Amino acid sequence: xxxxxxxxxxxxxxxxxxxxxxxxxxxxxxxxxxxxxxxxxxxxxxxxxxxxxxxxxxxxxxxxxxxxxxxxxxxxxxxxxxxxxxxxxxxxxxxxxxxxxxxxxxxxxxxxxxxxxxxxxxxxxxxxxxxxxxxxxxxxxxxxxxxxxxxxxxxxxxxxxxxxxxxxxxxxxxxxxxxxxxxxxxxxxxxxxxxxxxxxxxxxxxx
Numbered sequence: 001x002x003x004x005x006x007x008x009x010x011x012x013x014x015x016x017x018x019x020x021x022x023x024x025x026x027x028x029x030x031x032x033x034x035x036x037x038x039x040x041x042x043x044x045x046x047x048x049x050x051x052x053x054x055x056x057x058x059x060x061x062x063x064x065x066x067x068x069x070x071x072x073x074x075x076x077x078x079x080x081x082x083x084x085x086x087x088x089x090x091x092x093x094x095x096x097x098x099x100x101x102x103x104x105x106x107x108x109x110x111x112x113x114x115x116x117x118x119x120x121x122x123x124x125x126x127x128x129x130x131x132x133x134x135x136x137x138x139x140x141x142x143x144x145x146x147x148x149x150x151x152x153x154x155x156x157x158x159x160x161x162x163x164x165x166x167x168x169x170x171x172x173x174x175x176x177x178x179x180x181x182x183x184x185x186x187x188x189x190x191x192x193x194x195x196x197x198x199x200x201x202x203x204x205x206x207x
Contacts, residue, residue: 001024001025001026001106001107002025002026002027002028002100002103002104002105002106003020003025003026003027003028003100003105003106003107003108003109003137004028004029004030004096004097004099004100004103004105004107004108004109005017005020005027005028005029005030005108005109006030006031006032006092006093006096006108006109006110006111007029007030007031007046007049007050007063007111008031008032008042008046008111009041009042009043009045009046009049009160009161009163009165010111010161011148011149011152011157011158011161011162012111012112012113012140012148013109013110013111014049014052014053014111014152014155014157014161015111015140015148015151015152015155015157016109016110016111016137016138016139016140017029017053017061017109017111018053018056018057018151018155018157019139019140019151020109020137020139021053021057021059021061022057025109025137026059026060027059027061027109028061028062028064028099028100028103028105029046029050029053029061029062029063029064030063030064030065030066030095030096030099030204031043031046031063031064031065031066032065032066032068032092032095032200033065033066033067033068033069034068034069034072034168034170035069036069037069037072037168037169037170038165038166038167038168038169039165039166041163041164041165041166042165042166043065045160045161045163045165046063046065047063047207048160049157049160049161050063050207052155052156052157052160053155053157055156056155056156062206063206063207064099064204064205064206064207065204065205065207066095066099066200066201066203066204066205067200067203068088068091068092068095068200070196071088071091071196071200072084072088072170073170074191074196075087075088075091075191076170078187078190078191079187079190079191080183080187081172081173082172082174082175082176083176083179083183083184083187084170084171084172084175085124085171085172085175085176086124086127086128086175086176086179086184087184087187087191089128090127090128090130090132090184090193091191091193091196091197091200093108093110093128093129093132093134093136094132094193094194094196094197095196095197095200095201095204096108097132097134097197098197098198098200098201099201099204100134102201106135107134107135107136107137108134108135108136108137109136109137109138109139110136110137110138111138111140112125112138112140112141113140113141113142113143113144113145113148114141114142121177121178123177123178123179124176124177124178124179126179126181127179127180127181127184128179130181130184130185131188
């Protein structure tokens, strides 16, 4: 089985990628490049994380990066600000789906752990996946933060993930925690999510 894993420079998604590899999945990493809403240190961390995953598993872990800054800008201009993170993840998952189809992958991997952050409540996860129609593996969904951190430390990604960066500068002050599916669908009418995702996937390149 082959999966495209959405990987950030944080703690969770490297662990999710590792755990799926551990059970035999061929994992292709996809980093959504958030610049100019973050700094260069973010991509440098992701490259280091990918290198460490290769070292600890002996597997290839090819790393793709795709532009995401223009998507973030469009969301901020056309959607309610507190829905920024939910709509961001909707486009990221669609970009991963597009890349997965191009590369013959069977699904995508997310580092979601239920309730860890605002975008990972059950209502938000449901809204993020509306009309995705593609398999999503969430190997960390029932783990708590301490359990995830323990795995990250054991495989050597934790110290990389906690290196300082500018973070995401477009995150709203109060992200929605209980996204309404009908409102999410109303934003889909002003954002062509599939076209945006296809553009990002087409621009993805292998590092």
